[in-house]
Every structure is written in structure tokens, then in C-alpha cells.
Amino acid sequence: xxxxxxxxxxxxxxxxxxxxxxxxxxxxxxxxxxxxxxxxxxxxxxxxxxxxxxxxxxxxxxxxxxxxxxxxxxxxxxxxxxxxxxxxxxxxxxxxxxxxxxxxxxxxxxxxxxxxxxxxxxxxxxxxxxxxxxxxxxxxxxxxxxxxxxxxxxxxxxxxxxxxxxxxxxxxxxxxxxxxxxxxxxxxxxxxxxxxxxxxxxxxxxxxxxxxxxxxxxxxxxxxxxxxxxxxxxxxxxxxxxxxxxxxxxxxxxxxxxxxxxxxxxxxxxxxxxxxxxxxxxxxxxxxxxxxxxxxxxxxxxxxxxxxxxxxxxxxxxxxxxxxxxxxxxxxxxxxxxxxxxxxxxxxxxxxxxxxxxxxx
Numbered sequence: 001x002x003x004x005x006x007x008x009x010x011x012x013x014x015x016x017x018x019x020x021x022x023x024x025x026x027x028x029x030x031x032x033x034x035x036x037x038x039x040x041x042x043x044x045x046x047x048x049x050x051x052x053x054x055x056x057x058x059x060x061x062x063x064x065x066x067x068x069x070x071x072x073x074x075x076x077x078x079x080x081x082x083x084x085x086x087x088x089x090x091x092x093x094x095x096x097x098x099x100x101x102x103x104x105x106x107x108x109x110x111x112x113x114x115x116x117x118x119x120x121x122x123x124x125x126x127x128x129x130x131x132x133x134x135x136x137x138x139x140x141x142x143x144x145x146x147x148x149x150x151x152x153x154x155x156x157x158x159x160x161x162x163x164x165x166x167x168x169x170x171x172x173x174x175x176x177x178x179x180x181x182x183x184x185x186x187x188x189x190x191x192x193x194x195x196x197x198x199x200x201x202x203x204x205x206x207x208x209x210x211x212x213x214x215x216x217x218x219x220x221x222x223x224x225x226x227x228x229x230x231x232x233x234x235x236x237x238x239x240x241x242x243x244x245x246x247x248x249x250x251x252x253x254x255x256x257x258x259x260x261x262x263x264x265x266x267x268x269x270x271x272x273x274x275x276x277x278x279x280x281x282x283x284x285x286x287x288x289x290x291x292x293x294x295x296x297x298x299x300x301x302x303x304x305x306x307x308x309x310x311x312x313x314x315x316x317x318x319x320x321x322x323x324x325x326x327x328x329x330x331x332x333x334x335x336x337x338x339x340x341x342x343x344x345x346x347x348x349x350x351x352x353x354x355x356x357x358x359x360x361x
Contacts, residue, residue, distance in 0.1 A: 106218035107357045108225040109281075110244040114264045116231035119250040119286030121148040122321055123349070124228045128153065128186055129330035130350035136223040136359070138186045141165060143236045147191035149228045152325045158187040163194035166206050166239070170216035177220035187222075198236045207239040214243045224359060233267055241271045246279045246357050248311075250286040253298040265309070281356050284349060285314035311352060318342040 109127070111120045124140060131138050142149040143162055150157070160176050177187070198206070217225055227244070229237045241247060247268060251261045261283060272278050283306065289295050303310050315321075320339035324331040332343040 106222055107359055108244045110227045110240045110247045112229045112247055113249045118252040121228055123250050124149050124226050125152050126330055126346040127350050128226055132184055132186045135184045139217050139222045139225045141189045141227045142191040144228050144230045145195045150190035152328050153188045156186045156188045157190050160189050161192040162189050163192050165210050165213045170212040173213050173216040174219055199234050201235050203235050203238055206235050207242045210239040211243040242275050246281050248281040249283045251283045252287050253295040282309050282311040284311040287317040288314045289317045313348055315345050
């Protein structure tokens with residue numbers, strides 16, 4: 001298996017052992033709402049911008065449009081930029097968050113993989129339900145044209161569409177979400193047909209507007225934004241990565257999925273050259289069949305090849321998760337004995353992500 005430089009992907013060492021990733025319920029609770037506890041910076045990092053025609057993922061799939069809106073291979077590796085084009089990551093996102101102001105800053109997580117059917121939507125949905133139960137105000141953005149997350153979370157639909165995150169300015173979004181009730185809540189920004197035209201757009205413009213709207217979500221009182229993405233290196237995925245604090249990649253233990261993750265890791269490593277605050281939480285093995293020798297072998301190979309990049313634990317291939325997604329509820333609401341093991345696994349993953357994202361309340 002060809003390796004990818006782990007340090008280039010994660011920027012700093014990620015522990016391969018996480019004592020909190022154990023089987024058990026998460027520390028879910030209904031917390032009292034405390035007004036005025038978050039603050040969001042609207043600044044963006046100036047300087048290094050998006051480059052026409054550079055190489056984001058080596059010889060891999062295309063990811064960005066040029067300023068003439070031609071589909072190209074990405075962002076230049078290295079230093080340099082187009083004058084006047086801002087970066088798209090928020091300034092000063094880090095460990096000292098909130099120490100001076102006492103406010104919670106919103107966190108943004110992208111779930112991405114360059115292969116479909118690996119458990120991205122399942123991960124997003126269960127993180128959203130778990131975080132809601134922890135007392136957070138959660139926004140879910142569905143950038144996948146398949147709209148699976150939108151189907152499962154339709155009861156939480158805000159009627160603000162995902163394409164508007166690229167078309168409307170931040171003031172429009174602030175007006176839309178004005179007057180939200182206090183306390184824990186979830187709002188879905190659903191996938192829509194207009195997303196199919198994203199690849200015709202200029203990445204620089206798309207990323208700028210998307211970042212502005214992410215800032216507007218923070219101003220609207222959300223604690224965390226979870227972004228589901230399409231299984232391709234396109235404009236919407238690139239814009240999401242440039243605006244995110246964290247990224248996680250589910251991986252199915254099959255050959256095609258493993259090939260996809262190699263491309264995804266290379267992409268993340270190169271995005272971090274512009275979005276230096278992007279933190280890779282790791283890869284999580286998904287849809288694992290412990291009785292399948294091929295799955296066992298592939299998981300061993302991945303652990304050996306990427307010891308610092310594999311999230312401890314895994315999500316099994318369980319029908320109860322599919323039942324939950326179809327019913328619009330988390331798996332712990334499925335009244336089947338088989339759902340108990342799945343509940344332990346997804347709760348453990350949520351606890352891991354919650355801690356690694358450094359979410360505070």
C-alpha cells in the first residue's frame with residue numbers, strides 16, 4: 001500500500017490511542033441555554049489565495065475552477081497567490097478560543113471521502129443527533145446532490161437551501177435564521193437541484209461566499225456546523241474544506257474505498273497549505289464486517305500504513321443503522337436488540353469527534 005506523509009496531512013501528531021473511545025453511551029444531557037456565550041470572528045486570512053491551474057491532488061481528480069470558470073486541477077502546491085484574492089479560513093481559530101471573551105466559537109466539521117457509499121451521511125446524521133442531545137445548537141449542511149442527509153433530517157429542515165450558501169450573502173442568512181428559539185436545536189440546510197451546477201462555478205468566488213455564510217451561521221447562534229459532501233473533488237467540497245476547522249473521512253474496507261482515501265489524504269494535505277487551521281481528525285473504518293477476512297486484512301493494512309491517521313474503533317455493517325436512516329431517527333431510537341451494538345459504536349465515535357473538535361459549553 002502506497003503511503004501518504006501523515007505529518008503533511010495532520011500537521012501535528014494525532015494520538016493513535018483515545019481512552020474515551022470505548023463502548024458506552026455518550027455524555028448526553030439537556031443543558032440550560034446560556035445567552036451571549038458565543039462569539040464568531042468574521043475575519044478571513046488574507047494573502048495566499050487560490051491559484052489558477054495549480055495541482056491540488058497531484059495527478060488526481062480535478063477540484064477547482066479557474067477564474068475563467070474552466071475546470072482545472074486545483075490549487076498550486078507551495079507559496080504564492082493571485083493578488084487580491086483572500087483565503088477563506090477564519091482567523092485565529094485555535095486553542096486560546098474564548099479565554100479572553102468567555103464565548104464559545106462555532107466549530108465546523110466536513111465529512112469527506114472521494115468514494116460514495118462509505119458512511120459519510122450516517123456519520124453526519126448521528127453526530128448531529130448526538131450533539132443535539134449534548135445541548136448544542138447544530139446546523140447540518142447537505143452538499144451532496146443525492147440528498148440522503150436531507151431525507152433523514154427532513155423534520156429539521158430550515159427551508160434554506162444548500163445552494164444559497166453559495167448564492168446569497170451572509171446578511172440574507174442572518175435574516176433567515178433571526179429569531180431562533182433559545183436552547184438546543186438542529187437546523188438542516190438541505191441539498192437542492194441547483195447544487196448540480198456547482199462545477200461550472202469559480203472556486204474563489206464560491207469559497208468566499210460560502211465562508212461568509214459560515215460566519216453568518218455563527219452570528220445566528222449555532223455552536224457547530226456539520227457538512228456532508230459529495231464523493232468527488234469538486235467546487236463545493238473544496239469550498240467546504242477551505243472554510244472548515246476539522247475534516248473526518250469514513251472509509252469502507254474495500255479496494256475502491258481505499259484508493260479513494262489515498263486521493264482524499266493528498267487533497268487534505270494540500271488544502272492545509274492554504275487553510276492552515278484545518279485539522280484532520282482521521283479515518284474511521286465504516287461498514288466493517290468482522291467475519292469477512294478481506295475486511296480484517298484491509299483494516300490491518302490501513303492501521304500499519306497510517307498508524308497516526310486511523311481513528312480507534314470502527315462502525316460495523318449493521319442493518320439497524322440503515323433502519324435508523326430510513327426512519328429519520330438515530331440508531332439508539334431503533335427498538336431492536338441488534339441496534340445496541342451499533343449505538344455503542346456511533347456514540348463512541350461522536351464522543352471522540354466532540355473531544356477532538358474541542359467543543360466547549
